[in-house]
Amino acid sequence: MGSNPSIWSSNPKSKQTNVRLLSGKLFIKAHKHNNGGSQKLIVSAPSYVAGVRGTEFIVASPDEGGVNTELTLPDGVYVNEGTVAVIAEDKKEVVVNANEEVVLNGKELKKQILEQYVKEKMQIFEKLTQMKEENYNLIKDQFQKNQQLLDDMRGKKDL
Secondary structure, three states: OOOOOEEEEEEOOOOEEEEEEOOEEEEEEOOOOOOOOOOEEEEEEOOEEEEEEEEEEEEEEOOOOOOOOOOOOOOEEEEEEEEEEEEEOOOOEEEEEOOEEEEEEOOEEEEEEOOHHHHHHHHHHHHHHHHHHHHHHHHHHHHHHHHHHHHHHHHHHHO
């Protein structure tokens, strides 16, 4: 989602990944692991922390200039699927379920129904993600075919 300065760290021993969003927006689709192990994803923004529980959501924080230029979303967490636990500066946890959003109102979190505008944006980003994955696979397959052709041509020259 545009430029989103962030810092990622992962610790395999604690099975936790931490993301610190410095500014901008971050679209996340977190999947549960097939091996049954619990992997934690914690997203920290300047005004709150979100603990992810296998879900699809957007974290929005004002860009460095103070404005969300691409989405014009208030500072908050927008959940399309699953559940996200959000804690603001007041240390009160707000559980945000599917089709809900929580926006920062001063230093408090205000929970409400997810706006249709945000749902549509999430669908667009999901389609873009699928297209990127399909394109990557096409390029990877073509690269492997090209590599095989080159190997075949080299083999014929050696004869």
